[in-house]
Amino acid sequence: MNQVDYNMAKNINILLIDDSDVDNFINKAIISKEDNISQITTMTSGQEALAHLSNIVDTVEAYPDVIFLDIKMPGMNGFEFLDEYIKLPETLTNHCKIYILSSSIDSIDSERGKEYAIVKKHLTKPLAHHKIGDLL
Numbered sequence: 001m002n003q004v005d006y007n008m009a010k011n012i013n014i015l016l017i018d019d020s021d022v023d024n025f026i027n028k029a030i031i032s033k034e035d036n037i038s039q040i041t042t043m044t045s046g047q048e049a050l051a052h053l054s055n056i057v058d059t060v061e062a063y064p065d066v067i068f069l070d071i072k073m074p075g076m077n078g079f080e081f082l083d084e085y086i087k088l089p090e091t092l093t094n095h096c097k098i099y100i101l102s103s104s105i106d107s108i109d110s111e112r113g114k115e116y117a118i119v120k121k122h123l124t125k126p127l128a129h130h131k132i133g134d135l136l
Helices: 004-007 020-034 046-055 078-086 107-114
Strands: 011-018 036-042 066-069 097-102 120-124
Touching: 004 011, 011 020, 011 046, 020 036, 036 046, 046 097, 066 078, 078 097, 097 107
Parallel strands: 011 036, 011 066, 066 097, 097 120
Antiparallel strands: none
8 A cells, every 4th residue: 555545534523622522523524425434523722622632642543643723712722722732742742733723814813823733723613614625
């Protein structure tokens, strides 16, 4: 099997981090229509997501391949999450693509997201407007 076939056959682990249960429900439904999704985990806060990631740090197969991160959340916002996420072991942080998924169209938020090398792109909600297969 060549490299392209392997990547297409890979089961993908997704982590959604958004304080809105409704957004998590909708995004999970959208993502679950894609092929090769093995798991979709939803977290409603940055703190909860960091605790989850810290708990799985020794379990490579549990690592998310893609994180969709809201930035406007109470308690710990998405940027604060990113500041803590980059402190996790590189085996975890290098494994994952992070997309900011926000209703914010503020260019300041978009530019701030670019300051983090681990952030692949700033996407505006809803997720349905994006080609999920291309992101995965």
